[in-house]
Amino acid sequence: xxxxxxxxxxxxxxxxxxxxxxxxxxxxxxxxxxxxxxxxxxxxxxxxxxxxxxxxxxxxxxxxxxxxxxxxxxxxxxxxxxxxxxxxxxxxxxxxxxxxxxxxxxxxxxxxxxxxxxxxxxxxxxxxxxxxxxxxxxxxxxxxxxxxxxxxxxxxxxxxxxxxxxxxxxxxxxxxxxxxxxxxxxxxxxxxxxxxxxxxxxxxxxxxxxxxxxxxxxxxxxxxxxxxxxxxxxxxxxxxxxxxxxxxxxxxxxxxxxxxxxxxxxxxxxxxxxxxxxxxxxxxxxxxxxxxxxxxxxxxxxxxxxxxxxxxxx
Numbered sequence: 001x002x003x004x005x006x007x008x009x010x011x012x013x014x015x016x017x018x019x020x021x022x023x024x025x026x027x028x029x030x031x032x033x034x035x036x037x038x039x040x041x042x043x044x045x046x047x048x049x050x051x052x053x054x055x056x057x058x059x060x061x062x063x064x065x066x067x068x069x070x071x072x073x074x075x076x077x078x079x080x081x082x083x084x085x086x087x088x089x090x091x092x093x094x095x096x097x098x099x100x101x102x103x104x105x106x107x108x109x110x111x112x113x114x115x116x117x118x119x120x121x122x123x124x125x126x127x128x129x130x131x132x133x134x135x136x137x138x139x140x141x142x143x144x145x146x147x148x149x150x151x152x153x154x155x156x157x158x159x160x161x162x163x164x165x166x167x168x169x170x171x172x173x174x175x176x177x178x179x180x181x182x183x184x185x186x187x188x189x190x191x192x193x194x195x196x197x198x199x200x201x202x203x204x205x206x207x208x209x210x211x212x213x214x215x216x217x218x219x220x221x222x223x224x225x226x227x228x229x230x231x232x233x234x235x236x237x238x239x240x241x242x243x244x245x246x247x248x249x250x251x252x253x254x255x256x257x258x259x260x261x262x263x264x265x266x267x268x269x270x271x272x273x274x275x276x277x278x279x280x281x282x283x284x285x286x287x288x289x290x291x292x293x294x295x296x297x298x299x300x301x302x303x304x305x306x307x308x309x310x311x312x313x314x
Contacts, residue, residue, distance in 0.1 A: 011215065016245045023237075
């Protein structure tokens, strides 16, 4: 496996989880979660702190990254989102509240980085984790290139089973699709929103831990990649959770594949414009399919292909 592809798969897996988190929270509470930036950064620092303190590889600390993100999601819900929802706040107000929460979290991240430097003489403002991995290869590449996409897929499967096979998950889907009717049916929407923030916060934090294994981690890491998180969510379709995760994968891989190909053709200066490549892909896709990837009528196209084959064979 080519090095760019290995890093791209790791990076795309993290973007996919973050984009899925944004989509889930928007579908559940009509909230564009700008705090996703700092949640992703904190997920990385949880893993970094564990490795520096106890050693080992990043995989050991992924559960803790998810838990910390989930707890921060709960704080955001009870401290900001829930009171605003009860007052009937519009989407722009909900969005700006998460932006304020993001700035608070960013301040804590900065203070934490300074504390690690002064107390332990660590260097947390520029961290590389891509060299820390299990001591073997899969398909000729480091294990994270295969394991992290598999973990992301496993998260999607677990979430799908939760939403379709459990009583609470079905209630959650009903609330997402029609909150007024769900409330009239006796479903506790407050609990549904809380669980959405738990899952969304955990997914975003875990995604940040993934991304730090593909690029340099620093206190502003989340702020530099949040446009791509939203690009993945919008590309996949803001009203389809699975589409959001798929959009994140496409955005992440497009960035790495595009930079690699264009650098080969025009030189390394192209890397300075790497973020523009996936955003351009998103814009072109949305021009053709305004509802995103989840709005592509695949069944319609497949039926046309089948009809054409039948016509040729006849």
